[in-house]
Amino acid sequence: MKKPTKIAVLTSGGDAPGMNAAIRAVVRSCAYHKLSCIGVYRGFQGLIEGDFKELGPRTVKNIINRGGTFLKSARSKDFRTEEGRKKAYSNLKNERIEALVVIGGDGTFAGASAFMREFNFPVVGIPGTIDNDINGTDFTIGYDTALNTVVEAIDKIRDTANSHNRLFLVEVMGRDAGDIALNAGIGAGAEEILIPEQNMGRGRLLESLSRSKKSGKTSSIVVVSEGDEAGKNIFGLAKYIEENLTEYEVRVTVLGHIQRGGSPSCYDRVLASRLGVGAVDALLRGETNVMIGIVHNSVVSVPFSEAIKGSNAIDEELIRVADIISI
Amino acid sequence: MKKPTKIAVLTSGGDAPGMNAAIRAVVRSCAYHKLSCIGVYRGFQGLIEGDFKELGPRTVKNIINRGGTFLKSARSKDFRTEEGRKKAYSNLKNERIEALVVIGGDGTFAGASAFMREFNFPVVGIPGTIDNDINGTDFTIGYDTALNTVVEAIDKIRDTANSHNRLFLVEVMGRDAGDIALNAGIGAGAEEILIPEQNMGRGRLLESLSRSKKSGKTSSIVVVSEGDEAGKNIFGLAKYIEENLTEYEVRVTVLGHIQRGGSPSCYDRVLASRLGVGAVDALLRGETNVMIGIVHNSVVSVPFSEAIKGSNAIDEELIRVADIISI
């Protein structure tokens, strides 16, 4: 593959804090290597509609600290059709764009990989999702920020829990991955953490809460991952606990979309900058159909086929730590 | 009434950021005036159970910045019985406590006022609630902090709303008062604000959102007060909008208990300090059965009978401002 001279960048899927920092790094890295850089608005849909804008180093100033993605994101039904993808390819060709950087999650990579195979068009991915559910990278962009957002929210809820001797069930995001719940649960000092990788079950939760009460705890926070069986009906779980543990008043908070936004943490800004630079480096080395990830604090390339295999298993050491420190 | 030499302080009702700062001010004001100060744990229930602890100036150090109430709060069914109140009174007498400062909302003041009349026991109140729904004071302790918490949360949600061109319905607290919704809605740049004092109705909301869309807005935040008719079934409202405004994807976030917690804002810390000092001053002047409030930035005394009349009407100027700046 010859080295590209014009690169496009887009964001797709759920937004995550740090996506803007990643776009900025791609744009400035292009400027550094004297490549043109085109921003594609609204993800794959914008590719189909030709919603393009040239991006220079000054057009991305003052965005490193902003949540969301200024290129916007959108679902694209059209991109699932052959006709849609052909239109996308023809738009890229007409603009003389020679390679594409996509920032998003596994759905984004699956779409990009199919497009790559179909048209032999160079594509490199950057993992941007708060869920940390991508294989082949230790961390995804936005995950660290989401952890801080969750921990700060639970710190606030704990003020009330302590003041009233209450039990709070706090539902957090993460799709099928328990990473947010487990790490934020440890960080927030949760008494119990329910994650999809471990199905604790209502009975064991009840026993454990009962033990806590006896050991002198007067309030409790239970962090529930949205992907956990119990989390799928969190209000039902609350009722079940109240009926079976009468000492407790139970309250539910579903943290919701605040977890996707906010100014990115320093870690996410640095990670996004490294991966954005790494993506352009990879294209210049002639790589394609890979995701740029971070493993053991080094920037690496991982085939898309690996990345979309689903997340790594949950860390047993962390589960043990959670058990010990909630004693 | 002779000047008291020993004062008790308690917090009751929902917790609010700044309650600790108010307790601290009462305690240190007692020390300043060489009075003893007793902390009562768990509100009126602790009064009945004799859950008392002497508080000196050093015991309240490093709490001004903490949310919640270290004296804790609880509902007390027993305090609604004559027997319970008699027990409370006898505990106060046994401890030679001569006056009581209660920090809480209108329910707290109603209980305190009844107790005052029944036993002729001096009581002064301090308004502590995020809802700002107390008559006779411009602001309640915790309200300013809650506004900042809501605005910061909506800033995060807006990142996603902007990135995806979505409509978000955000439910905020406030009981029957629209103060939080109206002020935080203006502060967060909400497109529409639904408050109980104005029942906008679904039809008018739809028209207004439709106009916004035509004027070029690509995403919207609607702040819904929990007390508003529409807010009582916010998921139903979301469905109604999606069915009638097909251009929009609608999402719902119920902010919930994060609004009650968090480190108090500077304003709430200063307000709590002033009202705490004012409460002890009032007792030393021989006042009783009054709430200490803030009116036009001056500390005032208001009879409990006034304070519990329900909140002031909503400010028409603010509603006009909200209309103008969401154009």
Add this chain to the structure above:
Amino acid sequence: MKKPTKIAVLTSGGDAPGMNAAIRAVVRSCAYHKLSCIGVYRGFQGLIEGDFKELGPRTVKNIINRGGTFLKSARSKDFRTEEGRKKAYSNLKNERIEALVVIGGDGTFAGASAFMREFNFPVVGIPGTIDNDINGTDFTIGYDTALNTVVEAIDKIRDTANSHNRLFLVEVMGRDAGDIALNAGIGAGAEEILIPEQNMGRGRLLESLSRSKKSGKTSSIVVVSEGDEAGKNIFGLAKYIEENLTEYEVRVTVLGHIQRGGSPSCYDRVLASRLGVGAVDALLRGETNVMIGIVHNSVVSVPFSEAIKGSNAIDEELIRVADIISI
């Protein structure tokens, strides 16, 4: 005066959080009243250089939450010359601009007032400065945010002060006004507060710190206003204390420019929105040469001549509260 149909808006002097919210309110209020609105970049200098841009309601989206001023601010030596002001006037005339809204502090108002008298050009001001040193308004835009910034910074410093039993001198902004120091000092639980309105003197500070030590305090925060005599040589003060109070290790932190920035608090966003709407209202009522301020929570007009008289005296009640709660 006939009602204007085209209005310009500029920011001048030191920036303050909430200036963007004020610009946004002026712009949208113009749109609401079907007036044209022109943004002038870089304050009076941009007026002279004709650095103008039409602002519509969508051009000010997503700025209510941002610190600083997107219209930028600058010192203008040229505006102090007759020639410069003539050029400014002629630019306004050429653009058919009929009235001007200036957002800034007393220097801004003095310049605007002189311009008004010289060319009989309608001008209305909005108080935007963190210092709260403008006469005729209870609060200036940015002040509440600066208080929260200072209090959060001192909360962090107190972690170290407590951990090491140290004395910290923390210098805060405010020019000749002690408002930031006094309110943030109370909010941060400072042991002593040095403000220009009260010249405590080194000797009395030493006595007071010595008393604190004896009463069992193991660490201390002293908030020093930049305008206070002692604050003008804060490192010298630190040395003086260490030499005379050997039990203490003393550290100095000058908070500096972090106090001017940051996302505005809800209060500042609402205040800025109200004053921005009020400024356009005033121009439509035919008012000129006035500042729009807030007094007892109502929007008022104050002649520039009043506004630039210097700030209100410091509140004696607050000084008493500070004394009592730092016992």
Add this chain to the structure above:
Amino acid sequence: MKKPTKIAVLTSGGDAPGMNAAIRAVVRSCAYHKLSCIGVYRGFQGLIEGDFKELGPRTVKNIINRGGTFLKSARSKDFRTEEGRKKAYSNLKNERIEALVVIGGDGTFAGASAFMREFNFPVVGIPGTIDNDINGTDFTIGYDTALNTVVEAIDKIRDTANSHNRLFLVEVMGRDAGDIALNAGIGAGAEEILIPEQNMGRGRLLESLSRSKKSGKTSSIVVVSEGDEAGKNIFGLAKYIEENLTEYEVRVTVLGHIQRGGSPSCYDRVLASRLGVGAVDALLRGETNVMIGIVHNSVVSVPFSEAIKGSNAIDEELIRVADIISI
């Protein structure tokens, strides 16, 4: 070595956010393994003075979110004397304490290691310092929080820099290590970053700023590490730039002690929890004279002799990223 049944824990050196979370993890891990746990106040000085307190799982509740160290820290001249250390040893023996966990930086580990050799007393260390300057661990407790604090502070300063087209020099902590400056500089979008590992020199800085100006940048942030040659006289550097680059107004902010405090980030809370659990595990395995660190996201033991060798070299990849994205 037989397994200890009673363990003491202390914090020493500069405080860092997350130290409380580490203490909590040690205490609860002891409870989990049915060991007694003794908190030693004021570091090695408290060891000498016998300032001990038994810590149970409930005594460390609600501290995971607090900056500083509730066990306090202090310098101890006495611990540098043989007499002092003998007294410390005899206090440990009298209390039947069989092992010691020390939380701090390289100075702490050097002292602990000498004590270990002198009295053959089991000691394990946990790296707690914001500077990230400990060999053998990828991260130290407090570092991630400090990065976020610095980035948030510079985000605020940038509001003013942008509004006034100014150049800001921002001095950050880190002792001889440039880690804070480099990472926070990337995260804050700094134009230049001065670190001790690279001595850029004033001349090259000037050239670079000059190029930035020509490329259209209107404001700049330069992050200066306290350990850098240029950083040692930051006000002199400011003057030098103003004299040589007349287009710029230069301002200096020394961030100072706010960098040491604040509620720890989720990462630091989880890291501290893991290392606290790991320290007790190590003692139970019979290890001594080691620091528990994190390498490639796994908990490891590193001999004290390794840990105090000074920090790892700076990451060349990061320096390249910083260069590219500040284009």
